[in-house]
Amino acid sequence: xxxxxxxxxxxxxxxxxxxxxxxxxxxxxxxxxxxxxxxxxxxxxxxxxxxxxxxxxxxxxxxxxxxxxxxxxxxxxxxxxxxxxxxxxxxxxxxxxxxxxxxxxxxxxxxxxxxxxxxxxxxxxxxxxxxx
Amino acid sequence: xxxxxxxxxxxxxxxxxxxxxxxxxxxxxxxxxxxxxxxxxxxxxxxxxxxxxxxxxxxxxxxxxxxxxxxxxxxxxxxxxxxxxxxxxxxxxxxxxxxxxxxxxxxxxxxxxx
Numbered sequence: 662x663x664x665x666x667x668x669x670x671x672x673x674x675x676x677x678x679x680x681x682x683x684x685x686x687x688x689x690x691x692x693x694x695x696x697x698x699x700x701x702x703x704x705x706x707x708x709x710x711x712x713x714x715x716x717x718x719x720x721x722x723x724x725x726x727x728x729x730x731x732x733x734x735x736x737x738x739x740x741x742x743x744x745x746x747x748x749x750x751x752x753x754x755x756x757x758x759x760x761x762x763x764x765x766x767x768x769x770x771x772x773x774x775x776x777x778x779x780x781x782x783x784x785x786x787x788x789x790x791x792x793x
Numbered sequence: 794x795x796x797x798x799x800x801x802x803x804x805x806x807x808x809x810x811x812x813x814x815x816x817x818x819x820x821x822x823x824x825x826x827x828x829x830x831x832x833x834x835x836x837x838x839x840x841x842x843x844x845x846x847x848x849x850x851x852x853x854x855x856x857x858x859x860x861x862x863x864x865x866x867x868x869x870x871x872x873x874x875x876x877x878x879x880x881x882x883x884x885x886x887x888x889x890x891x892x893x894x895x896x897x898x899x900x901x902x903x904x905x906x907x
Contacts, residue, residue: 695868695872698865698868698869698872699869699872701865702865702868702869706861706862706865706897707897710897710900710901710904713845713904714900714904714907716838716841717841717842717845717904718907720838723837723838723841724838750819750820750823753816753820754820757813757816757817760813
C-alpha cells in the first residue's frame with residue numbers, strides 16, 4: 662500500500678443552472694413567491710397605503726385615483742401587482758397545505774405547483790378582462 | 794457558550810408559526826374584501842368612505858395590515874439572511890426594514906382613524 666499523498670483536493674465540477682426556465686415547477690413557484698413578495702414590500706404596500714389615504718381624505722383624491730386607474734398604462738402596471746398578489750396568495754396556500762402534509766408526494770407537489778402557476782396567470786387575466 | 798449573531802437564524806418556530814397565522818388572516822380578509830367589492834361595489838366616494846368608517850371593517854382592515862407588515866418582516870428578513878453575508882450590513886438592512894414597517898403601521902392607524 663502506498664502512503665496517502667498530499668494532493669490538493671480534486672476540483673469538482675459545479676453545475677449552477679441559473680436559467681429560470683430549467684427550474685422544475687416548484688422551484689419556479691418558489692422564486693416567483695420570493696420576487697413577488699419583495700416587489701410588494703418595496704412598492705405595493707406604500708403605494709396602496711398612499712392610495713387609501715388620498716382616496717379616503719377627500720372626494721377629489723378619490724376621483725384622482727379613479728381617473729388614474731382608468732389610464733391603460735396604469736392598468737397594465739396594476740396587472741403586474743395583481744399577478745404578484747395572486748401568485749403569492751396561491752403559492753402561500755399551497756405551502757400551508759404542504760405544511761399539513763397535504764399533497765406532499767413528488768407527483769402531487771409538482772402538479773399543485775403547476776396549478777398555482779396557471780392560477781396566478783389565469784386570475785390576472787380574468788381581472789384584466791374585467792378592468793378593460 | 795453559544796455564539797450567535799444578533800441577525801442569525803435563531804428565531805425559528807415562533808416566526809415560522811406567525812408567518813402562517815398572519816397568512817391565514819390575510820386569506821380570510823382577501824376573500825371578505827373581494828366579496829364586498831363584487832357583492833356590493835362602492836358606487837362613489839361616500840360609499841368608499843362609509844365602507845372604512847364602520848366599527849367592523851376598520852379594525853378588520855388594521856388587523857389585515859398588521860398581518861401584512863409582520864408577514865413582510867419575516868419574509869424580507871429571510872431574504873437579507875439568504876443574500877447578505879456581512880453581519881454589519883445585514884443588521885443595518887434589517888434595522889431599516891423594521892423601521893419602515895413600524896412607520897407603515899403608524900401611518901395605517903392615522904389613515905384609518907384620521
